[in-house]
Amino acid sequence: MTTTLRTPAQTPAAAAVAPSPTTTRSLLTVAVVAQPLWAVVALTQAATRQGYDITRHPLSALSNGSLGWIQITNFVLAGVLTVIGAEGLRRVLRGTPGGTWAPRLVRISGIGMIAAGAFVMDPADGFPVGAPEGMPAALSWQSYAHFAAGSVTFTALIAACYVLGHHFGRAGMRKHAVGSRVAGTALLLGNGWAMSGGRAGTLTLAVGVITAMVWIATIANRYRRSL
Template sequence: MSRYSLAAGAVAAPLFAVVALAQAATRAGYDLTRHPVSLLSNGDLGWVQITAFLLTGLLSIAAAPGTRAALRGGRGERWAPRLLVLIGAGMLVAAVFRLDPADGFPVGTPLGTPATFSWHAIVHNLGGSLSFFSMMALCLVLARRFAADGQRAWAWTGRACAVAFLVLLGWAFTGGRDGALTLFVGVLLAWGWLAATSGVLLRRTSGSRPGSARMSATGKATTLVA
């Protein structure tokens, strides 16, 4: 079961990226440099993005048990799965509560940012923020675990992705040029790195016997459960 759980974590980010980019290329009036991905939940085809939020949210939550098992006996065992659940919960909130139409999308919507936000748009943004900051935190938690295991490259890239996402998110939230695209790139960096780490943990788990212990580069035994 742990292998299926980790596989869910490895699939979530690529699925989100593929669905978003496919819609960016095909939805009339949508411009990824101006419109956040969340706007795709509006219009006749809005169900596509809503479904993407739902699926990736559920996949993130499903990844929690396998991640806990793969990290058992070391750093990140408790917080990594909790943060995965928070990422998933934020995505589910984003699916249920839509962002308001804005800046010409869907077609026919007045240009510019709305003067006020509806209550459901505010809740949507809270859900998105929960996912974003949980992604950053999870990058740092897993980077700390990789550092303890002597995997310096993974540790440094995890920290770098967390910091990069924070900077790009800040740029987008303060109205920087091409903020929507900047935000999307930040999500891909952090979530993509997390998906890659799920793949690493999956390979470790698949290559170990149930209940066996793996020695890290620091000489500390790390239990892996298939």
């Protein structure tokens, strides 16, 4: 038996002022594209930028160097698209358990991405080529601002996944509930391992972030297809 994603039932009065399904579908399409776009652009750079090693350098480090503008643009564009796409999630989840906070948290993650693009972390660990090995003796304020923005993004994504887990659990959609919690836990553990200085922590963080991002996009696509 297949499970169909449902939006809340509307009264005739509410339906008269309800947003157009076409507009909602377009917003959900933006949500589908937003964060996976960031992942594709970031991973392409990780595979091609000279001196970059994903087991040593966070994906945020790609904002440095002569080609850093690509990752900066990637952060800002994906963040703006995430903020826009969150409105589509708000419309389809409205009136359901978790339907208020899941879209809000997705929107907050987008705002964090925009800030992460605006504030660039310091060069470190030999990237870009020519940068000193290890971490700088003193971090710039822009680097601290970038780390703060990253924390906002990660925390919001983790929370959004767990709220979606609650939403789907209440709806009796066990697979979606488990998937949501797994995605949130992947980012929680990946970020925790990176923060602890664990071996290849930047890689586990990248895996966790991309897992959560792709899951949010997957949920948005499920709802888009149901309209």
